[in-house]
Amino acid sequence: MAAPAEFLQYIDDKADAFIQRLADAVAIPSISGDAKHRQDVFKMADWLDAQLKAVGVETKLVDLGKHVMDGEELPLPPAILGKIGNDPSKKTVLIYGHFDVQPADKSDGWETDPFTLVIKEDGRLVGRGSSDDKGPILGWLNVLQYHHETGKPLPVNLKMCFEGMEESGSEGLDDLVQRESKPGGWFEGVDCVCISDNYWLNTRTPALTYGLRGLTYFKVTVSGPGRDLHSGVFGRTVHEPMTDLIHLMSKLVDTQGNIMIPGVDEMVPPADEQERAIYQSLDYSIADVEEAAGNKIAISSNKVEVLMGRMRNPSLSLHGIEGAFSGAGAKTVIPAKVSGKFSIRLVPPQTPEKVDPLVIAYLKQEFAKLNSKNELIIENLHGGKPWVADVNHWNFEAAKRATKAVYKQDPDLTREGGSIPVTLTFAESLGVNVLLLPMGRGDDGAHSTNEKLDRSNFIQGSKLLGTYLYEIGQVKA
């Protein structure tokens, strides 16, 4: 059955209380990346655990051990596993969220205290974590509260995985997910996954996200002189590492974004007309991209090319150089050892395993052409595979119907340029379809100042999450 009208009404009726609960959550400064706030992440775990129990969820807090941050050994906040319902005739949905937040300080430029939720007249709920990712977690709580209070059974069995280290590399989570995905583990029987931790493309159109780019990050070091040299004394007498490195870096990507490493762009099949139509239909324009970038610098005047550049094509960015003169002013140094940093965003079928050898061979070949006596060292700093899900899977179909029901419009089907590594861990460990179902808008400013979640996104988004579960409940087994 579709989501009952009573459920939708309940969410509307309780809106103020739900917003108050969001304010309570925002008030706990659960910054995982700041040792001073580590106890607040634990406090947040306890708060969430209590909320889950209050709406009938069976929970387990899992100790993830310790880690070292900024030279200090710290206990990792627990992951919270939850479950409710165990009806073999129903689908089992695993939901994920994180209860830690990015750092925030009034002095960074916040208009108000970041840990006091402020309700603006235009409907914005401003506070750190409002959108990333406390709002979405509380959306699930809102859905559960309805069923708990009314005694109505959920249309699905739910499993839950909430972590407190997402903003700091999800330490310990991969091992936990892999362990609990095995037979007898907490996630046994999961049929699909739903993650609400990203954003609409724009401020108008709900979105379902079915792809994320992977990454491979390189550090390329050229060294030669025994120490930094004076350019007056040594200019034009020795091979200068900076000259070599700049030439090498200029061979990686052209100014139109094409990757110059043979075989890398070519590994990705061109989009056919059907796929191009997806990007053409997205409610996102070049003007939107340029507004987000802060200037009219889109790499193409073709909307499809620009959106595919972000979502379905690989990209190579040059981030900087370590070891060169980087200060203000004029210094006439020949740096002895310089390291160029660049990364490639990967899309299927690219993986670091397939792309890295091409990059390394090409760098060596191009360096050899330079005829330099300096030394080249190539290091791969880290990498991760891309992820793309089947948008025709019943998990996505349910989300599409739910979106249409709540928002009266079809969702944008998006792929994201960045990475959410846990997505791939769930997909690979469980072997089931994973859906990214965002609650917030593209301008929420998740890692920025004045982070917000719009009231309508919180309330309609809570309805969406519940409706999605009802739509899953209608899927034939």
Added chain:
Amino acid sequence: MAAPAEFLQYIDDKADAFIQRLADAVAIPSISGDAKHRQDVFKMADWLDAQLKAVGVETKLVDLGKHVMDGEELPLPPAILGKIGNDPSKKTVLIYGHFDVQPADKSDGWETDPFTLVIKEDGRLVGRGSSDDKGPILGWLNVLQYHHETGKPLPVNLKMCFEGMEESGSEGLDDLVQRESKPGGWFEGVDCVCISDNYWLNTRTPALTYGLRGLTYFKVTVSGPGRDLHSGVFGRTVHEPMTDLIHLMSKLVDTQGNIMIPGVDEMVPPADEQERAIYQSLDYSIADVEEAAGNKIAISSNKVEVLMGRMRNPSLSLHGIEGAFSGAGAKTVIPAKVSGKFSIRLVPPQTPEKVDPLVIAYLKQEFAKLNSKNELIIENLHGGKPWVADVNHWNFEAAKRATKAVYKQDPDLTREGGSIPVTLTFAESLGVNVLLLPMGRGDDGAHSTNEKLDRSNFIQGSKLLGTYLYEIGQVKA
């Protein structure tokens, strides 16, 4: 007449006393670049003034005003003008030196306290300023002391200019030199200039230096995004400033040192066989260059090409990038605004006025080819003309004869890759020949730790300075 044997003997006899005087000078930490030591520079000026007066020099301390350093207004140490002798039948020689020193601290890696002159068993006199430039100034004092004590007249009239801000940009000196070079000024009647403030090429062969390269320094900024962007979200959707800048910087100099800006290398006439022979004959090898650079990275296996690269050809060095990611680790940023820094060492007939327009036009042209919507800004941070003197002038001929007399070998005739701006100021203000007559060796470590002057260079060098004056005295008017 040649330098009297009695003079040479006197220098040998007084060697220990001269070294003690050098120790007294080194003991005053006259660091011009450190506000805490500014009073020591004044103290050093008073010490030198007293020494000069004691050997019969008429002096004048010139107040050069104030300046701001590190946000603090400080009085500039005085320049010391000196004169001795006023015989119209003799040549008038202007000598220059500086009594301030580079910073030095034991913790930088000095084996001994930098401001305590240590006499090593191998003859090294180790201490800050021993070679740069207190040793050479005291060499002149040694010569003057002989004539003062014996009552013998100097073979020339001497004018002197000693400053205390050389290591900090020679603040105020240009104005003073230009003023005193005018009719009625302190330097009226000067026939030639001798500056002892540089080094032999190697550790074996005395040198005369007749050229210095000039410089023009550029900052090239590419900007576009309104703020730093996330490469996952924006990679391949916008023109990235780093990509543009790296391409631009790769068009400036090739990995063999050739300047790629049309017209810049071409402005310098190629060396003919006679000039190449000068470099071939220098007692300096590729092995010496590579030892100084700390690795076998000479840009050519041809000695003449390598030495001309340093001395008589222009060079372009890429120093670094401001605004890009320059830290350790892996950051996936697209920097919003990046500034490449590079400089060109200039040789005659190049000047900043002739070269800068070529650089600017080329940068604009190459940037246009990139088809980027980002913005380019080109700034020239500073510049200075090159200097080359006539090595056949009687001033140089006198120095050659003096070198042969004292060291029993012909000097290397060298040009330096770096700049000593006051050289050009003297040459242009006075319109006379300027000679650089180094006292120390190529491994003295002037701006480094454990700076030293070899005892033999101090003593033989003092003889050289005196003998040079006697050789000038023999020049026909």
